Amino acid sequence: MxxxxxxxxxxxxxxxxxxxxxxxxxxxxxxxRYGDLLTRAKNWRALAFLCVVGVLMATTGLVALALKSHxxxxxxxxDKQGHVVSAGVAxxxxxxxxxxxxxxxxxxxxxxxxxxxDGLAQRRSIDRVYAMIASGSPAQTQVSDFYRNDxxxxxxxxEIVEVEVQVALPTSEKTYELEWLEITRSLSxxxxxxxxxxxxxxxxAINPPxxxxxxxxxxxxxxxxxxxxxxxx
Numbered sequence: 001m002x003x004x005x006x007x008x009x010x011x012x013x014x015x016x017x018x019x020x021x022x023x024x025x026x027x028x029x030x031x032x033r034y035g036d037l038l039t040r041a042k043n044w045r046a047l048a049f050l051c052v053v054g055v056l057m058a059t060t061g062l063v064a065l066a067l068k069s070h071x072x073x074x075x076x077x078x079d080k081q082g083h084v085v086s087a088g089v090a091x092x093x094x095x096x097x098x099x100x101x102x103x104x105x106x107x108x109x110x111x112x113x114x115x116x117x118d119g120l121a122q123r124r125s126i127d128r129v130y131a132m133i134a135s136g137s138p139a140q141t142q143v144s145d146f147y148r149n150d151x152x153x154x155x156x157x158x159e160i161v162e163v164e165v166q167v168a169l170p171t172s173e174k175t176y177e178l179e180w181l182e183i184t185r186s187l188s189x190x191x192x193x194x195x196x197x198x199x200x201x202x203x204x205a206i207n208p209p210x211x212x213x214x215x216x217x218x219x220x221x222x223x224x225x226x227x228x229x230x231x232x233x
Contacts, residue, residue, distance in 0.1 A: 096206055096220055098170060104222045105176055105202055106165040108132050109229075112143065113182060113198070115152045115161035122152050134205055134223040142227050159192065160185050175203050179232070200229030 111125040126147070133140045155161070167179040181195040203226035209215040 096222065100220055101204060101222060102168040102170075102176065104132065104220055105178065105204065105224070106168055108224060109165060109178055109180060109200065109202075110163045112146075113161065113163045113180070115155045115159065117156050117160060117187065119153070119156075122156065126152070131217045132222060132224055134225045137223075137225040139203075139224045139227040158187070160187065164195075171201070174205065175201060177201050197232040198229055199232055200227065202227050 108129060111128045114122075114125055116122050116125075129143060130140075133143060162183040162185065163180055164183070165178055165180040168176060169178075170176050177199065179197065179199045181197060183195045184192045186192055202224055205223045205225050206221055207223060208221040209218065214221075
């Protein structure tokens with residue numbers, strides 16, 4: 001008959017006791033059922049915290065960028081008559097070509113001196129004239145006095161005036177001289193007398209538009225700062 005070692009008997013009894021212990025069985029069952037859920041919940045909370053931190057950092061960056069001032073440059077395409085064909089944002093600033101300056105100035109003089117019976121067209125011409133005048137400049141005073149002393153709407157009651165610019169030459173980097181004809185017609189369209197010859201000197205300044213609204217009004221950013229004209233006898 002084999003003798004049992006007391007130590008082995010004790011360990012066997014202890015193992016049987018652990019296996020049969022209902023409290024330990026319940027603990028194992030709880031760990032198996034809810035432990036995985038708690039672990040996943042903890043992971044989701046950590047991930048949500050990281051997402052919140054990321055959103056806060058992105059929002060802070062966007063606010064910082066929005067507060068920084070920036071200038072947007074527009075490219076403007078014009079046809080042979082100086083009319084704006086298209087405009088869009090440019091990646092890099094571009095220097096206004098001399099031909100564009102002359103075309104814009106020819107259009108400005110035409111709007112300034114034209115007289116038409118179409119009240120809406122006349123109003124738009126005047127608006128374009130003022131849109132290309134530097135605020136507070138001598139040109140603004142000169143043009144305002146011209147409209148006050150010889151209002152186009154008053155002349156349109158008896159006659160209309162067509163303008164044909166013939167010469168536009170630069171005399172310096174900022175100054176141009178123009179010569180043009182003014183053809184006066186009756187309200188029925190008949191020419192009155194010989195065309196009158198005029199000449200003028202105009203100083204320009206360039207200030208590219210910084211937003212879309214200014215780009216629509218004066219896309220090239222060309223402004224008349226000084227203007228004078230007289231009739232050629």
